[in-house]
Amino acid sequence: MNIILQLACIVCLASAPVQATPDRATTIHETFLGSNATGYAILRKENDNLGSYYKEHRTTWLDEYQKDAEIATKPRSTQLLDQTYFTDPEDTTHSSTTEHSKDTKTTLGDIIDRYQQLELIPWPLEQTKELHFDKNTGSTEYKSQCLVAAKALLGAKFRHVDSGGALELLAVAEDSNCIFLTIATSNDEEREVRMICIPAAITRNIHALRTLEPLYLSAGSFDSEKEALALVRKLQATAGNSYRPSLVVWSVFHSDTGKTDYAIVLANSAELIKRNEFGTKQDLLGMHLVPITSEGFRTLVINPPH
Amino acid sequence: MKMNYILILAGLLGAGALEAGSPIRRTTVEEQFFGSNPSGYAILRSETEPDGDGNTTRSKTWLDEYTKTPVVLYNHPKEEGRIRNGAYTSKLVSSTLLLDISYDQRSNDNVDSLPPHTAKTVHKQEAETTMSSVLLRYPTRSLTPWSPERARDLRSDDGSLFILYKCQTLVSGQAIRARMGGMNTGDAEVLQALGRRTIDNIAEDGNCVFLTITAATDQRKQTRVFCMVPMLTDNLHALSSMDPLYLSAGRFDAKDEALRNARSLSEKIANIPEFSGSGIQVWADDSTAYSRTFYCVVVNHTMDIIRQQRVSMLERLLETPLLLVPSDSFSVLIKEPPGQDGK
Numbered sequence: 001m002n003i004i005l006q007l008a009c010i011v012c013l014a015s016a017p018v019q020a021t022p023d024r025a026t027t028i029h030e031t032f033l034g035s036n037a038t039g040y041a042i043l044r045k046e047n048d049n050l051g052s053y054y055k056e057h058r059t060t061w062l063d064e065y066q067k068d069a070e071i072a073t074k075p076r077s078t079q080l081l082d083q084t085y086f087t088d089p090e091d092t093t094h095s096s097t098t099e100h101s102k103d104t105k106t107t108l109g110d111i112i113d114r115y116q117q118l119e120l121i122p123w124p125l126e127q128t129k130e131l132h133f134d135k136n137t138g139s140t141e142y143k144s145q146c147l148v149a150a151k152a153l154l155g156a157k158f159r160h161v162d163s164g165g166a167l168e169l170l171a172v173a174e175d176s177n178c179i180f181l182t183i184a185t186s187n188d189e190e191r192e193v194r195m196i197c198i199p200a201a202i203t204r205n206i207h208a209l210r211t212l213e214p215l216y217l218s219a220g221s222f223d224s225e226k227e228a229l230a231l232v233r234k235l236q237a238t239a240g241n242s243y244r245p246s247l248v249v250w251s252v253f254h255s256d257t258g259k260t261d262y263a264i265v266l267a268n269s270a271e272l273i274k275r276n277e278f279g280t281k282q283d284l285l286g287m288h289l290v291p292i293t294s295e296g297f298r299t300l301v302i303n304p305p306h
Numbered sequence: 307m308k309m310n311y312i313l314i315l316a317g318l319l320g321a322g323a324l325e326a327g328s329p330i331r332r333t334t335v336e337e338q339f340f341g342s343n344p345s346g347y348a349i350l351r352s353e354t355e356p357d358g359d360g361n362t363t364r365s366k367t368w369l370d371e372y373t374k375t376p377v378v379l380y381n382h383p384k385e386e387g388r389i390r391n392g393a394y395t396s397k398l399v400s401s402t403l404l405l406d407i408s409y410d411q412r413s414n415d416n417v418d419s420l421p422p423h424t425a426k427t428v429h430k431q432e433a434e435t436t437m438s439s440v441l442l443r444y445p446t447r448s449l450t451p452w453s454p455e456r457a458r459d460l461r462s463d464d465g466s467l468f469i470l471y472k473c474q475t476l477v478s479g480q481a482i483r484a485r486m487g488g489m490n491t492g493d494a495e496v497l498q499a500l501g502r503r504t505i506d507n508i509a510e511d512g513n514c515v516f517l518t519i520t521a522a523t524d525q526r527k528q529t530r531v532f533c534m535v536p537m538l539t540d541n542l543h544a545l546s547s548m549d550p551l552y553l554s555a556g557r558f559d560a561k562d563e564a565l566r567n568a569r570s571l572s573e574k575i576a577n578i579p580e581f582s583g584s585g586i587q588v589w590a591d592d593s594t595a596y597s598r599t600f601y602c603v604v605v606n607h608t609m610d611i612i613r614q615q616r617v618s619m620l621e622r623l624l625e626t627p628l629l630l631v632p633s634d635s636f637s638v639l640i641k642e643p644p645g646q647d648g649k
Binding site for chain 2: 031043060062080081099102103104105106107108109110111112113118119125
């Protein structure tokens with residue numbers, strides 16, 4: 001009988017710590033702090049429960065990124081706070097914090113000076129629904145434009161997700177030239193909320209795709225971007241003072257041939273068609289204008305500086 | 307009544323104005339929530355105004371720190387009247403000028419390709435307030451926005467200064483005047499001076515609702531953050547979760563009488579196991595038919611009781627008749643004064 005009691009005690013003692021502690025769990029939460037034309041700053045909070053109900057290690061980082069950097073590029077990081085948070089096991093309403101370190105160099109004045117835009121404009125829900133977000137891979141697309149390539153996030157941005165199935169698009173917002181996606185992953189032990197900056201060139205193209213009209217008047221199509229841009233410059237230079245055409249170049253994908261060419265179109269085509277000014281503008285330009293659909297339009301080609 | 311929900315554009319307009327190449331003529335004041343804790347919150351306030359010939363702007367940014375301890379904005383004889391009329395506000399306790407900068411903007415000939423040249427002169431850059439110290443003071447950085455369904459009950463009127471949620475005033479004319487100007491002028495003049503108003507955002511931290519309002523004219527644009535101190539927010543939560551109908555045990559002229567009745571019924575209902583999830587509440591009922599306030603004693607979770615066909619049973623057990631009343635005119639959930647609830 002004594003042996004049975006002793007064994008029972010040993011079993012109880014051995015199992016007690018397992019039952020009294022939770023699994024190790026960490027959370028990473030990023031929030032937007034500010035941006036300028038070329039960069040942005042994120043506040044990253046990391047909490048680690050250290051496998052305890054009553055203790056948590058908390059760190060806060062300032063991460064500064066270049067906007068056109070690859071997703072996997074490491075930011076310039078400054079640790080702002082390093083704390084351990086304790087909850088009293090006897091009375092969980094009581095807590096205390098031990099501060100291990102605190103950055104004393106980075107001032108709020110510095111941040112505001114570096115990142116003048118302190119707030120993002122959220123996309124309305126209806127607009128967010130136009131994005132196609134794959135929960136397994138993180139692939140994000142708007143029409144033909146890829147914002148984030150499949151699996152580019154996994155491993156590169158999210159520490160704890162090796163395989164898909166748990167990604168969630170929480171929010172989409174913009175500053176003056178870039179879209180920011182807030183994406184989360186979570187399982188029982190880990191939760192990460194990360195911000196992804198979509199480079200300015202892609203953001204600009206999404207804006208262009210969003211405002212596409214179904215029909216455009218085309219002044220011609222070319223095999224190369226260079227040829228198309230050269231003609232745009234020529235037409236704009238030779239146009240009379242009375243009419244300065246608003247010409248843009250789109251790359252156009254032809255699904256029947258699998259080829260891409262470059263079409264010069266009048267940006268305000270819809271307005272001209274509506275006002276029945278098709279013929280007048282054709283004469284002013286001295287070129288034959290052909291109506292084309294925008295179904296194959298892929299990328300708005302930006303006219304580089306001379 | 308017209309409810310406007312717009313995107314927060316002030317930041318972009320501010321940034322865009324510097325890049326657009328056109329002279330800046332409008333003064334802007336932009337407030338933005340920075341962080342909060344249970345007893346206070348911090349706002350970043352930026353003021354930008356044209357300087358000289360319109361190619362120069364001066365921009366100043368402050369860290370404004372407020373206490374959430376309620377301050378009476380204007381007096382009303384009854385507590386519930388002060389809550390209903392939004393007569394409580396938060397108080398600015400400190401304001402620190404973080405940055406004072408002039409931007410000299412000169413047009414660039416090739417506007418398509420290069421950003422305009424902007425020269426920056428820093429007049430002051432405060433070097434004491436560290437990010438870490440502000441984060442320690444205000445650890446809550448994100449507000450939870452209200453859902454569109456919940457925000458649907460917000461009301462504003464182009465012809466008045468007030469913004470309401472159901473029967474509760476969130477922002478009164480007095481509050482608008484205090485924060486946005488026009489203290490000594492009538493409503494019509496204030497409305498004209500402020501220009502078009504929009505509600506940009508409504509969101510909350512652990513105990514306060516924050517409402518962001520923009521008012522704009524061609525000359526001046528202001529975006530201000532209004533805090534509903536905890537007692538106002540508590541009532542907003544009560545209104546938000548209010549049922550459309552309640553079983554009423556009586557309507558009283560005096561609050562004390564209603565509270566006495568409610569205490570007696572609370573003791574009874576607490577001892578009935580079948581109704582352990584139910585409780586008794588007292589609501590200020592601003593009946594428009596009588597143009598006065600009554601105090602209505604009601605049973606909460608009424609709809610569950612009706613669905614379970616247990617109204618008669620409850621009437622019998624409480625020994626009181628229960629009438630079904632609409633909650634349209636309920637404005638303030640009355641709380642027991644400290645020490646009166648037997649706890």
